[in-house]
Each structure stands twice: as structure tokens, then as C-alpha cells.
Amino acid sequence: MRKRRDVYTKRAKQEGHRSRAYYKLQQLDRKYKIFHPKQLIIDLCGAPGGFSQVARDCTNGNVSIILVDLARIKPMPGINNIIKGDITDQSTVLKIREVVERNRSIHKEIVVLADCSPNVSGNWSTDQAIQIWLSEVALGISNYFIAAKFVSKAFQGETFNKFIEEVKTYYEDVKIRKPRSSRRTSAEVYVIAQKRRDLELKLYDSNSLLADE
Secondary structure: OHHHHHHHHHHHHHHOOOOOHHHHHHHHHHHHOOOOOOEEEEEEOOOOOHHHHHHHHHOOOOOEEEEEEOOOOOOEOOEOEEEEOOOOOHHHHHHHHHHHHHHHHHOOEEEEEEOOOOOOOOOHHHHHHHHHHHHHHHHHHHHHOOOOEEEEEEEOOOOHHHHHHHHHHHEEEEEEEOOOOOOOOOOEEEEEEEEEOOOOOHHHOOOHHHOOO
């Protein structure tokens, strides 16, 4: 299976993509039609930028993209909004909100992408729980901005089913898929959530994040 991974890594370098994650999202988009022109994309845990490249390429650049990661990200053609920050930190969400509010009037819908992974400790139970927690944080941000679509990595394990049920609370159409470019032996899958449910989401009004200040 390492050979499969290396093929995509080599291909990404040859074709000028930031990472082999490019092919994971590209394969999902071909099946589920995630991206359309005039969307506002929030790419969480997005370094080095593979997912953002897919969103840009699939729409011929006719989207706005907010690329967020704690790591420093090199500038990318067609992607003007890069935020260095921790998605679990309120200040990072406020920075995202500033960009969203500047762009909301010109976009039909918001899409949140989350390719979050923990710093691997070697303890699978701990790593899996942290990964799902990061995905839950990303779901909270998706709800905060009432995103029409939510696409997230998830590690299968003890807390996986609970996370899926939470996603289904907010979206009618929830698919779980492993792209061909993922290793077959990996516990990694992707959750593709579309058709947001018509819920009362006053909890995620634009001022709610500041309620405790």
C-alpha cells in the first residue's frame, strides 16, 4: 500500500500540487459535485494547500477561499486569504469571520473543508480521539457560518460513530467514503455532508461567538 501512496506523492510533485491530498478531494468532488462557482470556501487545517487548490481548480478560480492552518503556508496563486491560526482558538474564528463578512454578499453558499490530523503520539486511541475532536471543532465552525456543505476527514474508531450522528443532526445527506488515493490500511475516511437541515441555529448567529466576552 505504500507504493500506492508514493505514486500519488510523486504525481503531486510532477503536476505542481501542494500534496497528495489534492487527489483525495478531487476524487470526492468528481462523485459528489462539492464545488460550484460563487462559493466561499473555508479550508481548515489546510496546510500546505492541496484542498484549496482543488476548490480553485474545479471552479476555474471563481470562488473565494479562506485557507487556515497553524502552520505557515506559502502564498498560492488565486488564494488571497491565508490565516495562520489555531482553529480551536476563538481569535482564529474571528479572523475567519472578518473575511466571511466582507465576502458573504457576493457568494451563494459557504463550504467548510476540514483535513485535520493530530500530531501523532503513537497511541492510537489518543490520536483517534484527538482527530475526531478536531473534526468536531470544524463542524462547530461550519455551523457557526451555517455552511451549506461540510467535508471532513475522520479517523474510524471509538468516537467515530458519535461524530457521524452529530453531523447528521445538521445535514440530511451524509456520505462516508475512502478515496482511492487513501491507503487501504488507513483508518482515514472522509465525511461528505450536504443539504443542511432547516434548524434553528441561533446558537451560531454572527454575534454568538462574542457572547461570553
